[in-house]
Amino acid sequence: MGTLDNAPLVDLGGRLPSLMKGLAAAVAGVTLAFSAAVSAAPATSEVNTTDLAVTDDTVTVGILHSVTGTMAISETGSVQAEKLAIEQINAMGGVLGRQIEYVQEDGASDWPTFAEKSRKLLLQDKVASVFGCWTSASRKAVLPVFEQYNGMLYYPTFYEGLEQSPNVIYTGQEATQQILAGIDWVVKEKGAKTFYLLGSDYIWPRTSNKIARKHIEKLGLKVVGEDYYPLGHTQFNSVINKFKLKKPDVIFASVVGGSNVAFYKQLNAAGIDMTKEKPLVLTISVTEDEILGIGGENIVGAYASMKYFQSLTNSNNVEFVKAFKKRWGDDIVIGDVTQAAYLGPWLWKAAVEKAGSFDVDKVRAASPDIELTTAPEGYVKVHPNHHLWSKTRIGNAKLDGQYEIVYETDELIEPNPFPEGYQ
Amino acid sequence: MSSSNTDFVLAVEGLTVSFDGFKAVNDLSFYVDKNEIRVIVGPNGAGKTTVLDLICGRTKATEGSIKFRNKELTKMKEHQIVRAGVGRKFQTPSIYGDLTVFENLEISFPRGRSVFGALTFKRDAEVLQRVDEISRMIFLDELLHTRGDLLSHGQKQWLEIGMLLIQDPELLMLDEPVAGMSVSERRKTAELLRTITKDRSVIVIEHDMQFVAEIADKVTVLHQGKILAEGTAEHVKQDPKVIEVYLGH
């Protein structure tokens, strides 16, 4: 359990005027005047009719990620982002005049523990909303709990889609958003004709590759190979040989975790220089976080298709990266999911203020069409299907572990968790 | 090698076992009569214990045949050999230290040897009476409820003999039954052996020639896996080859 005794951003307004302005604009855009919200906090009985943990000056939310176990590596960034967002919101006066307090629980990379802790957060702590989960399996485990006890979960990871729960806001991209634009880009810009699909063996890579395959075949192009390795697999020489035999134009990779590191190191060592783009490597699973472990020199030249890169130059992001580093240290990198996790508390705040209530039903009703102009990724908007409209970008991995953005879709892409014709 | 049926209780013919080319027992043949006490002697490494291992199925023969009451043992599993009527005592006393003397004997009682049998086994009058009888025979009737590992070395040896007796085997094999015993224990053991060998054949491995002379009907001297001499204790003692390799030392 943490309160915000060491919030470092209290003087944020003075030193970071543009962020302040941006945030204020966002709030103003969706609700009453920013100052009004702060000065005249509505009575607790009005904003909380469902016995949530709301007092006259605080509201409690939950953070539910793995800080131990194998998933801790990935989820740490999300925890940091969510805490940062909460601290910034508090520094601006909180939500409906109430400071946000959070209860943090450890899912310990264990799905029943996630279910158990989410039940605790909803039943015992009566939190107003929960920011958390990372893997699909953990989300699937908590989903019945959130639906049964009517909680609200902000889920940050890009994922396979095929889900649309009234009790979840998906702040990451669903598979079609991430994949289709990426494939269109390599086909159009790089003239790719043949693809090899490779993934770790579980639902997200398999679903992603299914969507990718349908799309590639719709474009009249060819998938020359598709392969899956168990999670944690460390030897990829055989599949690298298959690349050499089939000579695909594009290797479409969704390998995750420790396997990622092994895969790119071995790919590089086998003489496949990704900067030559023969074949071109297009990944949907390697964020800046993962490159830390892989090493920039092992992945330089690969392309990634996602909605956010740390190197985005818009002013929102510049401020966000600065604030994030100030809070969590200069060495830190920010990946796609971390940014999506950062959106969670802001989207919730916007929805609460639009609804004028913490009640989950009202927040849910207010959520569609919430806009956030201050998002580090730019402008996002909540779709009625609880996913976000967002742009997709292509980054090219550099030696220093950052992506150079080479392409960005013109329009926001509509989320489509149940894509017709891709199932 | 095929072998014909005989009147002997045990007929060992052409028995050979090799470990990585080393022939621990080499083309060995011998026969044990009904109610005979056979003692096997020989220097260390002569293959004595291996012969017992082969008979009771602990080691599989490379060649040759072992017939017990004209039943071929070499193809049978250990428990089948035991059930056929062969009992074996090990060199070091092998009893169950965590169980009481009573339980040690009870487990050896030849009933309820299948899984289902063991689950439904009842401690009925027959069991109690048998345990009582045997425990008297092995001088442990006062210690029925003592845990096995609290017994003295000699008592453990007796207990293991008792565990064989309760099976009532037709052929009993004892590997150095008096090793490590005090003089008085040794005397009692000799007495015990005489009582228990009345209705069965016995093979004993022993070093102590005096003890051997005391109990043996017939002695077989093994050397390097082969029979060096065979006959009565007196006869064997005077064999010059035996004196050279064994007794002379």
Add this chain to the structure above:
Amino acid sequence: MSYANLRTLLPKNDILNFAVLALILVVVLPLSMDLFRLNLIGKYLTYSFVALGLVLCWGYGGILSLGQGVFFGLGGYAMAMFLKIEASSPENTAIQSTPGIPDFMDWNQLTELPWFWQPFHSLTFTVIAIIVIPSIFAYIIGVAMFKRRVGGVYFAIITQAVAAILTILIIGQQGYTGGVNGITDLRTLFGWDIRTNEAKYIFYFLCVFMLFLCLGVAQYVRKSKLGRLLVAMREMEDRVRFSGYDVANFKIFVFCLGSAFAAIGGAMFTLQVGFMSPTFVGIVPSIEMVIFCAVGGRLSIFGAVYGALLVNWAKSTFSESFPELWLFAMGALFIGVVMAFPDGLAGLYSKYGEPHVTRLLDRFTSSKSKTSGDSDLPPEMEAEGGNS
């Protein structure tokens, strides 16, 4: 059953143990805890089924299986398959391209229920399958291993490999098994909502009831000659063999029994937690289950229950307050129990607590002479029936 027989089966100390455990599980915990905590206890109790099986296999039989998660998983999956079929009625799954099959099958382009799912329409079949399938599986492994006298470390590693194989298979065949997400979102049992508070109470008590049933079976086995044979085998396997027993059969039996217990635990887990996933099948949970047994005392069937409760309770509270320290504590627990208290809690109790309790018991019951200790049988020489 005669009085003497009953007393052999249930010495006074064990009656007390049963009574205390029943008091705690049936009265104290339900009255003192809210439903959320009680549900957690119920979940922990499902692990104690596994620990109980391990007491028989490992403590008594000397067979350490590092793959008990396999059987826990098989039982749990069998239950989950039944519930999932019910949860996937055509009305509930109308938005799918093929309504009436589980959602994950639909996502994986399956258009009908695979053949091995079909029998799980029937609850009767499911209940039988929960016990029989894992037992058959254990039987196959057991025959292959024990008939060839594989034991000790070899057996441990092979069971571990089996756990790895099954995990990879379940995750890889996601169209048939739900993959890494497992089988989730189980709602009703014959239309009765299993997520309500009332259902949770019922499942808790069902779980406790099943646990006592298994404890009873374990107690019977332990006090039968088979129990003593297991102890004997652990010490002097050759001696048992040369007393005319086919040692492998006993190991196979106890391994199957332990697996059946684990499977019942898995099924209870699915009912109470509401889903099943491959994370319970793998190596890590399987080894953790061994530690529940070791902490409780590998020779004590009651210790298994207390061990599972205690370790899991510690895990929950510890990981709430000091998540980083939890692994240290768990590691230290492994090492400490093995090195300092190989007989676990039960060992401590029988050393320090039990003598006092026995004395008290003797005082309150006008008893004849009484032996102490677990493996000892009463010395009474009267027959247990039959022809006396």
Add this chain to the structure above:
Amino acid sequence: MFADYTTSELMSIFAMQGFSGLILFSVFVLMALGLAIIFGQMGVINMAHGEFMILGAYVTYLTSNVFSEYMPALFGGYFFVAMILAFIAAGALGMLVEWAMIRHLYHRPLDTLLATWGLSLILQQLYRTIFGAREVGVTLPDWLMGSVQITDIIEVPINGIFVMTLAVGISVLIAALMYRSRWGIQVRSVVQNRPMAGAVGINTARVDRLTFGLGCGIAGVAGSAFTMIGSTGPTSGQLYIVDTFLVVVFGGAASLLGTIASAFTISQAQSTMEFFLSGSMAKVLTLLFVVFILMLRPQGLFSLKVRR
């Protein structure tokens, strides 16, 4: 599936595939050798083996940082220094563990298995506390990167060659140590008859400690080498355990030759199947194959028929 390719292409691919099988073989040998020595000597399965490997990997990571910070000119050679340091660090920790823990448990092999599992948990959390939960990237010197181009298609990764050389080198070294040195004679005599070895004046406790230290040290070197091909994180060690144990058990406890033969069999089986099947199925089939063979031949591939 081969219809579209020319014969020479196919030949090259098979050569490559054979080569990746050899790399896998070397990886298995490196992983298993340390464990095999310990298992053969003491009958102990060290469940923390993977964590000893990762210790080597972290030592390599630290060494590379030190070199790039203070001695950038010598960076090309840091890897050798790192391997030596990894050997020392893992070996020293191994000896400490043997002294504090293992030696009290020699009569209870199954308990050792649990205790070392506990140790592995502690080490994992220790790494997490010190180095953070994320994987660390180990920078390799340039000469270890890239590959040697032999023909148009055949390219051999340099780190693969390095791993192979290392595996061969260490195997030869161990063999020499075991069969030529005085210490090796002591080890083998302790294995064969502990009381007798003690009686003739061999300090069996010291032999045990050194053997355990050596096994762990080799694990450290293996971990150091694996920074070239795999990940370095607190839980990375767990990725190797099943494979490692199976290689050792499959080989049988009797000889190093058994371990090497088993590593060869498993790696070839896996690498061949990976080429024709999906990676997951290949893994399942490999494991099944090994378990199946072990059921037929429980003492492992190589074990002597001994007189009991």
